Amino acid sequence: MVGITKQAHYKRVKQQEKLANIIQEVISSAHEIRKNHTKIGCRKLYDEINPEGIGRDRFENILLSNGFRIKRKKSYHRTTYAGKRWYPNLISELKVRKVNQLMVSDLTYISWSKGHYYLTLILDVYSRKITGWSLSASMTTEETVAPAFKMAVKDLKEEELKGLIFHSDRGSQYGSKEMEKLHEHYLTTPSMGGKAWENAHAESLNGILKNEYIDFRHMDLTLTEAQRMIKKVVYLYNNERPHGSLKNKKPQEFVNFVQHLTTEQRPILKINY
Numbered sequence: 001m002v003g004i005t006k007q008a009h010y011k012r013v014k015q016q017e018k019l020a021n022i023i024q025e026v027i028s029s030a031h032e033i034r035k036n037h038t039k040i041g042c043r044k045l046y047d048e049i050n051p052e053g054i055g056r057d058r059f060e061n062i063l064l065s066n067g068f069r070i071k072r073k074k075s076y077h078r079t080t081y082a083g084k085r086w087y088p089n090l091i092s093e094l095k096v097r098k099v100n101q102l103m104v105s106d107l108t109y110i111s112w113s114k115g116h117y118y119l120t121l122i123l124d125v126y127s128r129k130i131t132g133w134s135l136s137a138s139m140t141t142e143e144t145v146a147p148a149f150k151m152a153v154k155d156l157k158e159e160e161l162k163g164l165i166f167h168s169d170r171g172s173q174y175g176s177k178e179m180e181k182l183h184e185h186y187l188t189t190p191s192m193g194g195k196a197w198e199n200a201h202a203e204s205l206n207g208i209l210k211n212e213y214i215d216f217r218h219m220d221l222t223l224t225e226a227q228r229m230i231k232k233v234v235y236l237y238n239n240e241r242p243h244g245s246l247k248n249k250k251p252q253e254f255v256n257f258v259q260h261l262t263t264e265q266r267p268i269l270k271i272n273y
Helices: 006-034 042-049 056-064 145-153 158-162 177-186 196-212 223-240 251-258
Strands: 102-112 115-124 129-136 165-168 189-192
Touching: 006 042, 042 056, 102 129, 102 145, 102 196, 102 223, 115 145, 115 196, 115 223, 129 145, 129 223, 129 251, 145 177, 165 196, 177 189, 196 223, 223 251
Parallel strands: 102 165, 165 189
Antiparallel strands: 102 115, 115 129
């Protein structure tokens, strides 16, 4: 070649071959992760794969040009209606310093081929871990919030229960007589936000699960089958999905990590809504 030595030519060929191999490994690794995390985004895939010699922008371009683009779906169903019993918002500007200090919850529709089920989720805000959930065929408190709440608090010590704030919107299930009794029994403190953005962490969780994991719209599922699938989704979210707010740690990984830190070493999360 004119102007290029044979040595430089072969060096360039080797570099191109190495890059081609890396790109193939990237695509293969991304396909493997997408088997369980079918709609995980390219940026999180980049953090998980951490490819040699490829920056994030180039990585995203490679995946997007190989069919990894995700079409987000939106839901406009209203799932909760304001009840007669409200609690004050106790979390605005709150500084969260540990696991089990603040849990948030919301209820959302999960559509399937012949109707919809109701998914209640409870999130530990500090660790982003799903601590409780329920999937039901009705919107009653007894089948939605109550069982999810009991799951979330069942392993907590009395001291942790006394320090726990349970935050939600003003939905009737959260302000029900049954939930009032549960808060009295477990010594937990209820809190409510009046606007959607005053329960932003719970709303965000709904979006993540429905956009990345849950799509039953064309499936004929019994409630038991759907519950089994939700259980797997919760496991994947808690143990395999990285979170940017946790410096790309998974929720359970972050819980294990902070257990070994002193109070002074633990990060502080300020609630800005």
